[in-house]
Amino acid sequence: AQKVTQAQTEISVVEKEDVTLDCVYETRDTTYYLFWYKQPPSGELVFLIRRNSFDEQNEISGRYSWNFQKSTSSFNFTITASQVVDSAVYFCALSEAGNYGQNFVFGPGTRLSVLP
C-alpha cells in the first residue's frame, strides 16, 4: 500500500534561514506522482509542485527547490532564505497512476514557523 511519511511534525526557523522539509514515500508502482501543497494559516490549500516518477530532475522555482531521489524514495522540499510568509503547514502527497485517474495519499504535514 502507498504511504507518505513526513517525519518532521514542526519546524521553527528564523527568517532568512534555509529549511528543508523531508518527505519519504512508499509505493509498489513504477509510475506514480508526487506533490507538495502549502496550507497557510488562512486555511486554503495551495498546489506547489507535481512530479512524475520518470522525471528525477530537481526543480527550482524562485526560493523553492525540490530534490527527488528514487533511490531513497524521497522528495524533499527546500525553502531558501525563508520568510515569515512561508509559515504554513506543508503536505507531501503521492498518487499511483492507473488507467483512470489517481488515488491520493497525503502525508501528515509539517508545520513550518518562520520567526522574524
Added chain:
Amino acid sequence: DSGVTQTPKHLITATGQRVTLRCSPRSGDLSVYWYQQSLDQGLQFLIQYYNGEERAKGNILERFSAQQFPDLHSELNLSSLELGDSALYFCASSERGGSSTDTQYFGPGTRLTVL
C-alpha cells in the same frame, strides 16, 4: 483567488442530517476533486470526476456521494451525518486530471460542523 468556488463556506447541522456541498471549477477545467481534512484523519482524497464521469475514488464513505453535472460543477452529498464527519471539505479543479502535468487549483473549503 484560485477561481474555484465552494458554497457554503460554513455549515452547521445535526447528526443524522444530510447536506450538499457545491463546487464550481475554474473555467475550462474538466476535473473536480474532493478532499476532506479533519484533525484526526488528516487530509484525505475522497473522489475525482472528469468531464462528468467518476475517475478515481479514495477514502469516501458509502454515506457520501458525489456527482459532476454537464456544466461541470460538482456536488458532494453527505448523509446520515455523524460527529466524526465534522471537517473542512475542499474541492479542487484541474484542466485535465490524468497523467499530464496538471495544476490543481483549490477552493477555499467548506467547514462542516456536525453537532
